[in-house]
Amino acid sequence: xxxxxxxxxxxxxxxxxxxxxxxxxxxxxxxxxxxxxxxxxxxxxxxxxxxxxxxxxxxxxxxxxxxxxxxxxxxxxxxxxxxxxxxxxxxxxxxxxxxxxxxxxxxxxxxxxxxxxxxxxxxxxxxxxxxxxxxxxxxxxxxxxxxxxxxxxxxxxxxxxxxxxxxxxxxxxxxxxxxxxxxxxxxxxxxxxxxxxxxxxxxxxxxxxxxxxxxxxxxxxxxxxxxxxxxxxxxxxxxxxxxxxxxxxxxxxxxxxxxxxxxxxxxxxxxxxxxxxxxxxxxxxxxxxxxxxxxxxxxxxxxxxxxxxxxxxxxxxxxxxxxxxxxxxxxxxxxxxxxxxxxxxxxxxxxxxxxxxxxxxxxxxxxxxxxxxxxxxxxxxxxxxxx
Amino acid sequence: xxxxxxxxxxxxxxxxxxxxxxxxxxxxxxxxxxxxxxxxxxxxxxxxxxxxxxxxxxxxxxxxxxxxxxxxxxxxxxxxxxxxxxxxxxxxxxxxxxxxxxxxxxxxxxxxxxxxxxxxxxxxxxxxxxxxxxxxxxxxxxxxxxxxxxxxxxxxxxxxxxxxxxxxxxxxxxxxxxxxxxxxxxxxxxxxxxxxxxxxxxxxxxxxxxxxxxxxxxxxxxxxxxxxxxxxxxxxxxxxxxxxxxxxxxxxxxxxxxxxxxxxxxxxxxxxxxxxxxxxxxxxxxxxxxxxxxxxxxxxxxxxxxxxxxxxxxxxxxxxxxxxxxxxxxxxxxxxxxxxxxxxxxxxxxxxxxxxxxxxxxxxxxxxxxxxxxxxxxxxxxxxxxxxxxxxxxxxxxxxxxxxxxxxxx
Numbered sequence: 001x002x003x004x005x006x007x008x009x010x011x012x013x014x015x016x017x018x019x020x021x022x023x024x025x026x027x028x029x030x031x032x033x034x035x036x037x038x039x040x041x042x043x044x045x046x047x048x049x050x051x052x053x054x055x056x057x058x059x060x061x062x063x064x065x066x067x068x069x070x071x072x073x074x075x076x077x078x079x080x081x082x083x084x085x086x087x088x089x090x091x092x093x094x095x096x097x098x099x100x101x102x103x104x105x106x107x108x109x110x111x112x113x114x115x116x117x118x119x120x121x122x123x124x125x126x127x128x129x130x131x132x133x134x135x136x137x138x139x140x141x142x143x144x145x146x147x148x149x150x151x152x153x154x155x156x157x158x159x160x161x162x163x164x165x166x167x168x169x170x171x172x173x174x175x176x177x178x179x180x181x182x183x184x185x186x187x188x189x190x191x192x193x194x195x196x197x198x199x200x201x202x203x204x205x206x207x208x209x210x211x212x213x214x215x216x217x218x219x220x221x222x223x224x225x226x227x228x229x230x231x232x233x234x235x236x237x238x239x240x241x242x243x244x245x246x247x248x249x250x251x252x253x254x255x256x257x258x259x260x261x262x263x264x265x266x267x268x269x270x271x272x273x274x275x276x277x278x279x280x281x282x283x284x285x286x287x288x289x290x291x292x293x294x295x296x297x298x299x300x301x302x303x304x305x306x307x308x309x310x311x312x313x314x315x316x317x318x319x320x321x322x323x324x325x326x327x328x329x330x331x332x333x334x335x336x337x338x339x340x341x342x343x344x345x346x347x348x349x350x351x352x353x354x355x356x357x358x359x360x361x362x363x364x365x366x367x368x369x370x371x372x373x374x375x376x377x378x379x380x381x382x383x384x385x386x387x
Numbered sequence: 388x389x390x391x392x393x394x395x396x397x398x399x400x401x402x403x404x405x406x407x408x409x410x411x412x413x414x415x416x417x418x419x420x421x422x423x424x425x426x427x428x429x430x431x432x433x434x435x436x437x438x439x440x441x442x443x444x445x446x447x448x449x450x451x452x453x454x455x456x457x458x459x460x461x462x463x464x465x466x467x468x469x470x471x472x473x474x475x476x477x478x479x480x481x482x483x484x485x486x487x488x489x490x491x492x493x494x495x496x497x498x499x500x501x502x503x504x505x506x507x508x509x510x511x512x513x514x515x516x517x518x519x520x521x522x523x524x525x526x527x528x529x530x531x532x533x534x535x536x537x538x539x540x541x542x543x544x545x546x547x548x549x550x551x552x553x554x555x556x557x558x559x560x561x562x563x564x565x566x567x568x569x570x571x572x573x574x575x576x577x578x579x580x581x582x583x584x585x586x587x588x589x590x591x592x593x594x595x596x597x598x599x600x601x602x603x604x605x606x607x608x609x610x611x612x613x614x615x616x617x618x619x620x621x622x623x624x625x626x627x628x629x630x631x632x633x634x635x636x637x638x639x640x641x642x643x644x645x646x647x648x649x650x651x652x653x654x655x656x657x658x659x660x661x662x663x664x665x666x667x668x669x670x671x672x673x674x675x676x677x678x679x680x681x682x683x684x685x686x687x688x689x690x691x692x693x694x695x696x697x698x699x700x701x702x703x704x705x706x707x708x709x710x711x712x713x714x715x716x717x718x719x720x721x722x723x724x725x726x727x728x729x730x731x732x733x734x735x736x737x738x739x740x741x742x743x744x745x746x747x748x749x750x751x752x753x754x755x756x757x758x759x760x761x762x763x764x765x766x767x768x769x770x771x772x773x774x775x776x777x778x779x780x781x782x783x784x785x786x787x788x789x790x791x792x793x794x795x796x797x
Contacts, residue, residue: 178424181446181474199475203428204450207483214483214506214536217452295483295505298535298559300606311606316683318676319633320604323499323529323552326633331683342633352448352476353499353528359475383680387766 460492
């Protein structure tokens with residue numbers, strides 16, 4: 001049996017399974033080609049059932065090598081496509097997804113381990129071991145607090161972003177086109193507490209990041225690119241590279257072997273170079289605006305992965321419109337001098353008008369900031385002013 | 388008497404609270420905010436979003452992404468959107484859309500820029516008031532009215548007060564009219580940057596650090612040229628520079644009237660320029676900003692102002708108390724302790740290409756009807772300044788007026 005036939009047979013099996021049984025009693029995934037359904041559960045992508053946030057049949061979870069920082073929230077990302085459709089691989093850009101694709105991203109926090117706590121306390125931790133019920137399974141609701149689920153839906157005329165906010169009972173998430181603000185307290189592994197406003201973006205703010213090109217203003221998913229997905233994921237039937245897995249289940253065509261696909265570093269991987277880690281971090285946190293066509297192409301500063309490591313990425317570059325965001329520093333990056341550089345100054349601020357990214361967080365990502373500082377500290381060169 | 392005691396006690400308590408908590412938002416304001424946001428989301432081409440008179444406190448920046456929308460208040464002192472205590476920003480209103488009109492309302496105290504229009508054609512801003520109500524502070528938002536990468540832009544009959552960078556800042560745009568505005572107590576009153584074909588007229592710029600600026604910055608999508616600054620009142624722009632270091636305008640000395648930096652084809656005429664204590668007109672190069680360095684500036688960037696034509700202005704006073712030790716020393720050396728800089732100060736940087744052979748006639752700096760020009764000799768640290776006006780006695784072809792197309796309907 002050729003591989004192609006084997007894949008076809010596999011798809012057939014999945015299709016049959018879809019027909020004969022519902023996953024966890026869920027209705028089949030419903031793609032709405034118009035409007036804004038009032039509840040997340042109207043889509044049947046992820047649902048709170050039996051103490052878990054369950055993923056429906058055909059809903060495939062994925063992670064990114066280096067994710068966007070969102071106030072230390074943990075995230076469950078999923079992708080679903082209609083039967084017999086698949087995305088086309090692209091080595092640099094977002095994959096070309098078929099009409100009907102639904103991408104979901106659920107933002108949640110593990111609960112602090114201590115018994116005594118306030119209802120608005122959430123854990124600040126990188127430990128994900130209590131999040132999932134098991135490999136390839138849904139989230140264990142007893143251990144987490146669900147905040148919001150954002151959907152990106154590929155309709156005939158393009159992608160649409162639809163935000164949902166989880167109710168207090170954690171039974172469903174409700175449409176929140178104008179976003180939400182929730183006062184929460186991060187509780188560190190060491191017990192340290194930090195009050196902050198968790199901000200659910202409004203629908204228009206979704207576009208701020210997802211419109212990769214501010215002239216066409218068309219939305220795009222940011223994560224599903226080869227360099228972010230070229231990594232392993234613990235699926236129910238074992239660990240597998242995400243590009244391989246998506247190809248195997250029929251969701252992706254044209255992908256090369258993982259070794260031949262680009263791969264961003266994991267920003268926390270201490271075996272990788274500062275350079276690779278910092279560039280991956282800047283790519284996912286800044287590159288959606290700071291690219292040649294994005295919202296921040298007014299600044300002359302580009303931070304996506306393809307940017308050469310020169311003035312374009314900020315080396316000795318005078319700021320253009322930073323305003324009070326300069327922090328009295330003269331250049332975006334002064335090699336060897338992170339504390340004289342604007343980029344870490346703005347990453348280290350949580351004040352609107354000063355902080356970068358402009359939206360999407362209310363707290364400072366200490367570990368991310370430390371990485372960028374270390375990266376700049378290791379650079380050489382000088383910004384001697386000419387007269 | 389008792390009341391006074393209580394007030395005193397309260398006023399003593401206030402500073403002791405330390406970190407200022409964000410003011411609570413009333414139920415009414417919260418519901419106004421979410422309704423307004425919903426209207427912006429639901430707007431269709433042709434929609435008019437009327438905002439009735441009232442003072443509204445908003446916690447989150449607004450945004451609009453639909454073409455052909457008009458936002459209209461009941462007047463710049465009647466409809467007030469206050470962002471004091473804003474928690475989500477950075478702007479007051481961010482627009483990424485064509486055929487946009489906004490008129491007759493006020494935006495106050497935004498953490499970042501008040502109104503930013505990023506990429507759009509046919510933009511009309513009419514009768515707005517933008518204000519940071521605590522006066523000039525470096526923590527104020529950077530820009531008041533900020534169209535960037537826009538085409539066919541009209542900014543008129545508006546007032547901007549307190550921006551920590553530029554009050555009205557049109558950047559990387561084409562075909563621009565800025566008229567009948569008042570810019571006060573900003574670092575830069577009005578700034579045209581990396582823009583092509585701009586007319587700036589009938590404006591009043593006073594009490595800023597610099598009144599009207601025409602700049603070209605490096606590393607951007609286009610180099611600016613062809614700006615006419617005429618029939619403005621630019622007086623007493625002597626507010627100490629309160630921009631944070633690193634910002635382009637942080638290099639502007641307090642007491643600057645009209646400043647051209649590294650831009651080309653700028654015509655300055657028929658203005659009333661008075662009492663700007665560094666100089667009524669400054670013509671300078673990017674070298675004088677102290678940011679020029681080899682690694683950080685694109686090699687094709689041209690830092691030399693070329694084709695600058697200053698004539699028929701009415702100058703009065705000014706130049707008597709320049710900002711900063713270097714300029715004070717220069718003034719004293721050339722004009723004496725009680726003397727003044729002349730109407731026009733030029734930093735003296737010349738394109739090396741033009742030093743060998745004289746510049747092409749259209750690239751010259753021509754100055755008429757001024758009481759003098761000082762070539763400050765910036766390249767040599769002001770060592771050999773000269774006051775000879777002969778090199779500037781020339782004229783340049785006049786620029787055509789800017790014609791907005793289509794004409795705005797306001």
